[in-house]
Amino acid sequence: MEGFLNALLLQSGYNAALVGIGAALLGMAAGGTGTFIFLRKRSLVSDAAAHATLPGICLAFMAMVAFGGDGRNLTGLMVGSAGSAAVALVLVDWISRETRLPEDAAIGAVLSVFFGFGIVLMTVIQTMTSGRQAGLESFLLGSTAGMLFNEAVTIAIAGAVAGFLLLLLHRRMTLVAFDPEFAATTGIDVRATDLATMGLVLVVTVIGLKVVGLVLIVAMLIIPAVAARFWTERVDRLVAIAAVIGGVSGYTGAAASAAYPNVPTGAVIVLISFGLFAVSLSFAPVRGVVASVYRHVRFQRQVHLRQGLLAVARGEPIFDGLTLKILRFAGHIRADGVATLSGRAAAAKALRDEARWEVARETHQEDVSGARYDGLTAIETVFTPDEIAEFDRRIGDRIGVVA
């Protein structure tokens, strides 16, 4: 635990600090980018891109070895992975546009074929250069243990590029995600915008290879965005919150990995961001589960209370257990079911409000306020006292006293 705290506070040495900062930057870039593919409903395309990096990594490794270089050069591997992922993206796009296959089928086919090809190549490499296996497997699940300074710098630069592109494209991507046809009429090139978004995904995927690995990069793109969705109704804030969630996950995940070197970094980062997702799902103020259960219960109580009061006012018997309980709890009826003084007053008021609403709906048919009747909305919140007095005048004294 102490090791984990030290890592969090950048006290675990130079390398761990480097990795922590790199992972945080990656998380922010992934969270921000992922928001737009989530809004465009193309989350799985990023998974295809990620899996399709594997053959590119292997081919780049083989090429660099063949030319007598160091097969593990990160920049070279990144270029290779970006190349094969780009080919896969073009293929998915082509299949779903030019054939009758839907996009999900195209994704499934391309993803598995590229990944399978990559695994074959990896096996070939293992037999071919048994001496320097290079640990290409670490790109599957990520490993930050042996990160070099220039690797961290590469990640930082690519992360900054992604951030800049996000700033440049956010409005176009928002418009295209919400309403592509309208976006096109304002002169936005929808296809180019989609391609640019995929370009961003590529950048994030490639820099994420070393840290979380290609199998799990999709989680870094999507989970922060869906977690952030619980907290806001505005795209700008969604991007910011997703970036923060991604950054925090990346940073703490890297710290945990530094403290417990045997745990794969990518998996830990994903689990931490899932934890943040679970918190958001449960406790977000409006869209969260707790909030909506609370709202439902409160609404149910309102309905029962209103129905119960109207029944009391009309002298009808009440059989519903929950209604009785709520009325008793509010002090409107006694334990034996007889209405108390406050209960009779509230009941009379409920009945009068019903009558007022009836008049309101007749006299305000044209405007929005007349349509606000739902049996629960308090009439005082919709109409002014003067208007209510006018309703009362129209009702006359047909109905009993108002408390």
Add this chain to the structure above:
Amino acid sequence: MRNALQGSIEVVARNGEAAHAAISPNLPLLIEGLTVSYGEKPAIFSIDARFAAGRTIAIVGPNGAGKSTLIKAALGIVPRLSGTVRVFGQPIEQVRGRMAYVPQRASVDWDFPARVVDVVMMGLYRTLGFLRFAGPKERQRALACLDRVGMADFAKRQIGQLSGGQQQRVFLARALAQDADLYLLDEPLAGVDAATERTIMDVLKSLKNEGRTVICVHHDLSTVAQYFDDVLLINVRKIAEGPVASTFTDGNLQKTYGGRLAGAHIEQLRLPVE
């Protein structure tokens, strides 16, 4: 007899006007030989149509007649197989700033994270640029557009909480924010409440009175004569175009809808024409 004669003179005059408009290079929308096809079945085939300035025009036809396709092609958002589209005498790309579009409201996901005012602001991005941040001036303008459709109180509401009619008003407000000269609307009155229908028609009429041109895909035959100046009847091919009084006739409707409309039904539709 006298009336009939007067009627035919009027038609000649209108045709004369139309002929003149065709020569004029500033026609808001001119379509010639337009064919659009999804796969190998044409959605619209070789349609010629001219839309005069300062009028409200209904595009009418049965389901699958290509009404939406026609305005999407006019906006340049579906590829043309053949034919030309000129907006104010120029190719679409050069006059985008003078066109506004109101899509069918079912075409977007209303659970998108946006408030009403954010959607209206989308109509301002073209003039604002895609990078500059919106300031109080833009916000004021968006609110003014919302006010025009009676939705000013809803500016901060999440769009997912709106009713169908309110969604349609928001889309109209977004188009108003574009401050265009040519408005193309895809079924703006489909499935909206009566109050919204009145509001929308009031706004469209005021646009027309400001000299702008309003083209609507319209599905409700009973209100064509009441709401619009001109009508374009299509069913893949063009059937007829012109002023409602002379174009929206039994014969043309029969041609447009084939046997699908009973004669008695058409009789009812013809009533309010002056």
